[in-house]
Amino acid sequence: MTAPAENAINATTKHMAHPKYRPDIDGLRAIAVLGVVAFHAFPSKFRGGFVGVDVFFVISGFLISSIIIGSLKRGNFSFSEFYSRRVNRIFPALIVMLSAVWIFSWVGLFPGEFEQLGKHMVGGVSFVSNFVLLGESGYFDNSAETKVLLHLWSLGIEEQFYLIWPILLWSAWRLRLSIATTILLATAVSFLLNIIEVKADTTSAFYSPQTRFWELLFGAGLAFFASHAKASKLIASEKMASAISIVGLLLILLSIKYISKKYLFPGWWALIPVVSATMIIYAGPKAWANRKILSSRPMVFIGLISFPLYLWHWPLLALARIIDGDKPSVLIRLTMVFCSFLLAWMTYKFIEVPLRTHSNKKKQTIILSMLMVVVGAIGLATMLTGGFSERSNVKWSNKVLSEFSGPLWAYQKNEICATRYDQPPGVDAYRWYFCYATKNEAPTIVLVGSSFANHLLPGLMKNEKTKHNSILSVGTCSPEVKNSDLPPTGNWPCTGTRIEEQQKIINKAVSSSTGPKLVIISGLDHKTNQDFIDETSRKISAYEAMGASIVIFKPHITMTYDIKSCFGRPFLPAKNDCNFDSKIVEQYEKDFRPFVSQIAAKHPNVKFFDQNKLFCSAGKCSFILNGAPLFRDEFSHYSEYASYELSKLFVEWAKDNDPAILAQ
Incomplete structure (x- = not known):
């Protein structure tokens, strides 16, 4: 972007030449x-x-x-x-x-x-x-x-x-x-x-x-x-x-x-x-x-x-x-x-x-x-x-505002994961990739899926009932995404053969643990089709063959506006209240029902956890809990507070549905 009239000054013998003004x-x-x-x-x-x-x-x-x-x-x-x-x-x-x-x-x-x-x-x-x-x-x-x-x-x-x-x-x-x-x-x-x-x-x-x-x-x-x-x-x-x-x-x-x-x-x-x-x-x-x-x-x-x-x-x-x-x-x-x-x-x-x-x-x-x-x-x-x-x-609002970490999310990668596990070819060129391990030993909990699986990590790390586990968040593709023989597209990690390359690393990590292990799948879309269901089922079969228990986190509600607008600024009151109708949760549940039915029929041991209970209580739903935001950015990723609160709900659910999860 050039300043205007760059050519407006006439040339002189003393100064540098300038073209005639046009x-x-x-x-x-x-x-x-x-x-x-x-x-x-x-x-x-x-x-x-x-x-x-x-x-x-x-x-x-x-x-x-x-x-x-x-x-x-x-x-x-x-x-x-x-x-x-x-x-x-x-x-x-x-x-x-x-x-x-x-x-x-x-x-x-x-x-x-x-x-x-x-x-x-x-x-x-x-x-x-x-x-x-x-x-x-x-x-x-x-x-x-x-x-x-x-x-x-x-x-x-x-x-x-x-x-x-x-x-x-x-x-x-x-x-x-x-x-x-x-x-x-x-x-x-x-x-x-x-x-x-x-x-x-x-x-x-x-x-x-x-x-x-x-x-x-x-x-x-x-x-x-x-x-x-x-x-x-x-x-x-x-x-x-x-x-x-x-x-x-x-x-x-x-x-x-x-x-x-x-x-x-x-x-x-x-x-x-x-x-x-x-x-x-x-x-x-x-x-x-x-x-x-x-x-x-x-x-x-x-x-x-x-x-x-x-x-x-x-x-x-x-x-x-x-x-x-x-x-x-x-x-x-x-x-x-x-x-x-x-x-x-x-x-x-x-x-x-x-x-x-x-x-x-x-x-x-x-x-x-x-x-x-x-x-x-x-x-x-x-x-x-x-x-x-x-x-x-x-x-006055620093405690609340600290949850808005956005691009400063600290749980994307760490050195333990980078040295212990294989990395996909050309991973440095990926626009994003998750590889975070809490311990330098075989994993007992593996988080599989997109960024909506990765954002569960801090809560499980800090919860007293689950933090003893070796937790691994690896890969970045949702399970329904199919591999392709076509060349990868630019720096997008879930295109071409990159999907299969990541899947091999996940499979190797899951199979490396000889003891009890849990695979948590999250980040699935609430709207599914048969190809979606079949591809996810194929990967579940592979995990089960490796001796893993499977829990699928049902898709969580996402926002259509930036959660920061629910918090007032010094000269402006909050534009939104972050409340939403419980009918939206019901619609998500309805959309996802065909997936649940078919997966439950093919894989009777797979269990489903409803993470939308984090947002709703007594018929009222909100993206704010105890005055704190449940998302950290405009893309509906959980804040650390939300991740921890959800882990508490998951632990309570596990006590009733699969106590063995907590014994790992």
Whole structure:
């Protein structure tokens, strides 16, 4: 995301070269930022609006490379001036936005949320947000909609490009290497890495600089091409230029409407917005669409405020989502978009423009750099103090809020399991995987299933009646998932042959215990079909053949909104009460009945435990028990408190239904 009017300063003999200002490029910025804002506010209507970022990348590559190449030709390229201009363009609006968001969050966010904001502030000011987000992309990662500074990933990509590209171009120039060849090779390598990585790990391809640089390099290639006088002669007429521009603009609009995040993106799909943006810039300011549409006053105005608009819009939408606990209403989202435009205009008018005309650029650069360091230090302190959990406005609720562990779940993996049991091939590339053992000995209780099996672990570990067991949580696939001969999909652990690879490890662990052993199956869907039942039955037969007792935990009720919305914030009462109708439990029971009937008929020794008793008592049901949340995140995973309370119910159930379980 490039600051607007990058090309607005005329070249002088003293300073580095700058291309002549083109209002149509500001108009193209407007198309890009409007697409991004529309996608974030109304993703179902503008599902491909995120391609606006790809358009920004092309613009950035074109303008920055035009400056570098022009300055190298004139012999006055300066690294210090180049990076000083970067600081003066990017830092002012970014500092203001980060400071304002932090102040609001001090009042409005819970400690865990505030802690993550601090972490993302550090990533933002050091321009490595893309790496921070990539490192968080696990199963327990909170949804993107609640990451207040998520949008800074693209700024990270751009700044990483600005760090590497000037050095590479300058080196090629000094060594008298072909600039064209340098650009072509760099573009080809980056694009090839993009195609390879998007199939192996879409998230990595999305956030990694090496798989994104080719988009900026398209702009760089155009800048080099345009720096040659003969380039303009390749467009035979204004009509041809207009046709090129119109086609490019239409393709971008179609991309915003129809490309979906479900596609393998960037991959080949990113070529559409990238090539389209390149076509529009290449067509020149005299092309009809560039002259009449992109250079119109409204489009240029939005283009001029596009950088602060990009910075402001996402935090407002994300904070509204966090506080609301669910997707905000259309009215709230429209209000946030309006406020984004207002704040963007104010930032441009009262911050960017005055600083842009400031005479002492060296002093300004130093002050802005120091302020950015201060903002980063504040973010670091916020992260290291756990979101300033001792704040007076949240201290009263620390015991409750500590249950919202989310991505900080401590029971996903441990060293005992990693060293004692085999690991699936390529497990480090899995988006998530469970391998946690309480003792370095053969297991007596094995938790089998998805994350809804793993979240039973802390309760069983701490319950006086079960903690003596060697408990193992291993694997991540629900039992009904079938193995496939097809290649695995990206970093998803329950695709292709990865299912069978995990099953072999589970079977080996179950069979390794020669004494009494219990297999607990959890995480099944309440809606089943015959294939679902048959596959689960097949695996149950295997466990029984190994001498294991089987208990199936019936599917637990899940929430349709974030449980945090049931707890008031300093300036806002709780939106939800977390109560629900007992008829929902009855419907779950009805849906799951065919499964219970068939499994009980085929496997009469299998027992079923109803974990929904955790939520309901005397006909009343709630996701809160004794004032504490029963889920730790928006994905309906049990909190540690809920896991322990459920273990007590399980122990009482076992006394009446299978006392041998407690004797293991």
